[in-house]
Amino acid sequence: MSISKFKTSCIIDDDPIHQFGLKILMDRANFSQEVLVFENGEEALNGLAKRLKEGEELPAVIFLDLNMPIKDGWGFLDGFVTIPNINTDKVTIYIVSSSINPADIEKAKTYEMVSNYIVKPLGIDQLEAIIESL
Amino acid sequence: MTVDFSPFHQLDTPFAIIDKEYTYIEISKQWQQQFKLKKTFKGKKFFECLPELPEEFQIDVSYCLEGISSRSDTKRIVTSCGNSVWYQWKISTLGGHEVNNYLFITLEDVTDKKLEEDLLYKTQEVAKIGSWRMDLKSNTIFWSDMVKTIHEVPLDFKPDLEKAIFFYKAGWSREHITNLVSRAIASGTSWDTELIIVTENGKEKWVRAIGEPEMVNGSCIRLVGTFQDIDARKQTELELERSKNAFADSIKNSKVGMALVSPSGQFLEANESLCALWGYNKEELKKLTFQEITHQEDLEKDLALLNEVINGKRDTYQLEKRYFDKKGQIVYALLTVTAVRDQEGTIQQFISQVIGLNERIKNENKLKKLLDITTNQNESLLNFAYIVSHNLRSHASNLALVCGLVNNNKLSASQREEAMLHLEKASSSLNETIDHLNDVVQIKIGGEQHLEKVDLKKTISNTLKGISALIAENKVAVTLDYQGTPNISGKLIYVESIVLNLISNAIKYRNTAIPAKIAIRVQELNDAVLLEVEDNGLGIDMEANGRNLFGMYKTFHKHKDAKGIGLFITKNQVEAIGGKIVATSSVNQGSTFSVKFKKHQV
Structure with a gap:
């Protein structure tokens, strides 16, 4: 087994199929040692804040879905920067959505911390490219 | 020395008798007064005692002295002081052939009479008034030259009753004059009327005919009257009347509602279109002011503009406003108000033109509603399209993702089992989504027609x-x-x-x-x-x-x-x-x- 590129990564998506598939692909690509999974934006913000509070590292990469109940991807992005004591420099966020609405893609560009907008389905090639780029 | 006057002295005629030597033999009192002669005239020379006279008179006197039995004339002299004086004279020899040694002369200053005649003549000429009379005993008719001129007949034309009546235009004019003449003869009533004649040349003319019967012992012996060409005035009058009527008609029949409004806002007059627009009849409307039937929200704006007209800042204004009709329904209208001022500039009344806009507003609202529906539909369609693509895509991408995993042999048995479950779930989700979309498509937004x-x-x-x-x-x-x-x-x-x-x-x-x-x-x-x-x-x-x-x-x-x-x-x-x-x-x-x-x- 080769060494994983990242220590921790994170999937924020309410779709169990996507969670399942992405985890398998990340495993194959040796993406990270640990994968955190949250079902929506609200859950993710709470989980990450708790982690920070307990002195644990934030995930280096976050795969963020847009369309989720309770709090969607945009809500997560707005809330993320307001987590106390957060250093967003060490976190790279990829939006992974099945939306091809140009308005969503344009809106994603307005968030500085969003590195790229990936249209589902996400493939192993894309994971490898991310490993290369970071 | 006293002078003895003959009994002729008292005659009411200005005369003088002179002999061959131009010496006065006798004068009348009239002559004396006229030429202001002193009582010592006898024996004086004829011309010495008289003012400047027309040359023709002097010549006539000398002719008569030379043997011509009589001369008469009316002539004018412009005196050395610039006065114009008319004289009328008659000279006759006295005593037949043997004793034509004396001349009988009448000489009269007729200037006033002449001027009066002239004036009358000119007046009649200018006014185109002629006179006529009809003698019932001899059954003759006299027409003055002007009457003949008006009838366009030669001056030697000899009228009779039948011809005179026949000049009146057949129909109303002829019947009317016949009645008037018969009634005048029968009961002595006069007439003054305006009728149409057809002249000798076939031209129609308006005339004013005045007739006055002369009654003797209850029966009419003569009719006298005047006859005036009033065609020019009548034509102008008729033209004016026609254009007045045309104007009144056009207001009355106009599709645009029109009203006369008093300075205080009272309706004074309204046409049928306006009555129809508001549902009031004219009498009801005359009891109302425009303020009473104006929508409260539009009243202030209307009054502000009206005040600008009253203050002379503008002559007219136009405004889209709302009225209430008799049933209390809103009537949208385009109002144009124009002030009518008297010579001092004080406002007498307003002319209001009111064009109903309900149809237009209704159509505009209908159009707006359609636009709203279309915009709404378009928006929801756009929304729908993105959502559809998102949801269909999410299931499709899940299917692709899981299929990709299953095709790879690196999956563990438990992973493979889970993948199969997900495949099943993804495909049934896809089915469900398509059902939802079908539900959504069923709803037709704006399809209100079959409620x-x-x-x-x-x-x-x-x-x-x-x-x-x-x-x-x-x-x-x-x-x-x-x-x-x-x-x-x-x-x-x-x-x-x-x-x-x-x-x-x-x-x-x-x-x-x-x-x-x-x-x-x-x-x-x-x-x-x-x-x-x-x-x-x-x-x-x-x-x-x-x-x-x-x-x-x-x-x-x-x-x-x-x-x-x-x-x-x-x-x-x-x-x-x-x-x-x-x-x-x-x-x-x-x-x-x-x-x-x-x-x-x-």
């Missing part, structure tokens, strides 16, 4: 019956409150779906920690029926999610059945039958969904 009467009360009770098991199972307390008519205008299948969705949502998202309560209220409003469904359930964070509440595939609770399709469909169904839906909610307090339906109009 029917729906009894909301009955629909609610049927719905509650249908889900009574669900209500019982979850121990939900349902209260009902109806006020006014429950009859709405809608489509039964939509209304059933709306009611079911709102009630089942209230049950689905109840707060399991406390006893669930649902209050259903139906209330009649002015032109709507309001349905409220209030619960004491989980509630929704309106600040965060309010704008997405009725969006497609928006979910707000981690509920196993939350699909994010129900409220989207509900909203579309409500709007499809012309209603509106809003919600108020707070987390853990509950939600209230309010639907305003169109009231069924009987």
Whole structure:
């Protein structure tokens, strides 16, 4: 087994199929040692804040879905920067959505911390490219 | 020395008798006064005692002395002081052939008479007035030259009664003059009338004919009168009358409503179009002021403009405003007001032109409504297209993802088993989504044309019956409150779906920690029926999610059945039958969904 590129990564998506598939692909690509999974934006913000509070590292990469109940991807992005004591420099966020609405893609560009907008389905090639780029 | 006058001295004629030597033999008192002669005239020379006389007179006197038996004439002399004096004279020899040694001379200053005649003549000439008379005893008619000129007959024309009557135009004019003449002869009444003649040359002319009978012992012996050519004046008058009538007619028949309004706003006059526009008859309208029938919100603007006219800042203004007609309905109109001022500039009255705009406004509103519907439809279509692509895509991408994994041999047995389960789930989700889309497509926004009467009360009770098991199972307390008519205008299948969705949502998202309560209220409003469904359930964070509440595939609770399709469909169904839906909610307090339906109009 080769060494994983990242220590921790994170999937924020309410779709169990996507969670399942992405985890398998990340495993194959040796993406990270640990994968955190949250079902929506609200859950993710709470989980990450708790982690920070307990002195644990934030995930280096976050795969963020847009369309989720309770709090969607945009809500997560707005809330993320307001987590106390957060250093967003060490976190790279990829939006992974099945939306091809140009308005969503344009809106994603307005968030500085969003590195790229990936249209589902996400493939192993894309994971490898991310490993290369970071 | 005293002078002896002959008995002829008293004669009322200015005469003098002279002999061959131009010596006065005798004069009348008249002559004496006329030429201011002293009583010592006898023996004096004739011309010495007289003023300047026309040369022709002197010549005539000398002719007569030379043997011509008589001369007479009327001539003018311009005297050395510049006066113009007319003299009329007659000279005759006295005593036949043997004794023509004396001349009998009458000489008279006729200047005043002459001027009067001249004036009369000129006046008649200018006024084209002629005179006529008819002698009934001799049955003769006399026409003056002017009468002949008016008739365009030669001056030697000899009229008689038949010819005279025949000149009047056949029909009314001829009948009228015949009656007037007969009546004058029979009963001595005079006439003064305006009629048409046809001249000798065939030209029609208006004339004024005046006739006066002369009665002797109760019977008419003569008719006298004047005859005046009034064609030019009459034509002008008739022209004026015609144009006046044409103007009055055009106002009367105008499609534009017109009124005369007093400075205080009272209607003085109104045409039929205006009466029709407002539904008042003319008499009713005359009792009203424009202020009384103007919509309150437009009155201030109208009065402000009117004041500018009154203050002379403008002569006219135009305004789109609302009136109330007799039935109290709003009448949209374009008003144009023009001031009528007297010579001092004081406003006498206003002329108001009112063009009804209801048809236009109605069409504009219709157009606006159509535009709204189209915009709405377009928006929801666009929204729909993205959402469809998103959801169909999400299932498709899941299928692609899982298929990709399954084709790879690196999967463990348990992973493979899980992958197969996901495949099955993804394909059934895809199916479900397509069903939802079908539901959504069924709703035609703006398709209001086939609305029917729906009894909301009955629909609610049927719905509650249908889900009574669900209500019982979850121990939900349902209260009902109806006020006014429950009859709405809608489509039964939509209304059933709306009611079911709102009630089942209230049950689905109840707060399991406390006893669930649902209050259903139906209330009649002015032109709507309001349905409220209030619960004491989980509630929704309106600040965060309010704008997405009725969006497609928006979910707000981690509920196993939350699909994010129900409220989207509900909203579309409500709007499809012309209603509106809003919600108020707070987390853990509950939600209230309010639907305003169109009231069924009987």
